Amino acid sequence: MQTLTRNQQIVFDIINKSSEPLKAYTILSNVQKKGIKAPPQVYRALDKLIEMGKIHKIESKNAFVACQNSSCNVSKATAFSICESCEEVTEISNSKISKYLSNFAEKAGMEYKKYNLEFFGLCKKCK
Amino acid sequence: MQTLTRNQQIVFDIINKSSEPLKAYTILSNVQKKGIKAPPQVYRALDKLIEMGKIHKIESKNAFVACQNSSCNVSKATAFSICESCEEVTEISNSKISKYLSNFAEKAGMEYKKYNLEFFGLCKKCK
């Protein structure tokens, strides 16, 4: 369990508190009062947090969310369900989906180190 | 089977001929001799081609590839295998993977309209 540096902690806190994915420049503007002044500081913290599996990047949105699983620090495989109406993003339990995908990969003779899966549709509220 | 407009055809041709995913500005610089001069012209063509399912965006790379399946125009669900060494991108047959994912979704009580899946690893050459 790695301990976070000052900037990493600041960036992680704001992502972790947020109910929605945050963009890098939104994070920046929210942490300027804490002394983080420039994009590279944010992006460096984001990179490390991703490496550690504490946060994930939603590629289709260029936005970042805190990990809602416990095992992503190991597998780095991620899966999300994204509402096209309200933009809500939910992380899908790693173990559940991994079983299906490793199953598929095995039958297809495919190997992989990680994956990212994004489902799009309507959440329960918006349906 | 929708027919392409002039700009759409030009942009599609260059993506389709390419052996690797192309970035928007790479496309732009390659079509300037054909009269496409500015980013919006490229991005508009890309948007339409994606809608039609003729090309896909590799989200993790901000790059575009021609569809290698036949059914993407219907489902808009996409899956790729990406080599982390040589950057090779292969589209995974839609029907194969879809079975697994719809299976998963059903058991999880989840609904979706489309998805995007990107596997990362090493291709056969790089392994």
Add this chain to the structure above:
DNA sequence: TTACATAATGTTATTTTATAACAATAAACT
């Protein structure tokens, strides 16, 4: 502790990716 190496931070400028806004043409429809 001091010297060296490594990691993290601060800062400025720039690159890369994507879109807003509006004018001009072309194509489709009535």
Add this chain to the structure above:
DNA sequence: AGTTTATTGTTATAAAATAACATTATGTAA
């Protein structure tokens, strides 16, 4: 022909990410 709709052309700008280099902090080993 006249009207609507889609596509194109053009300029400017916004948004996302990184390069490059200086500085400070932290860890490690003599």
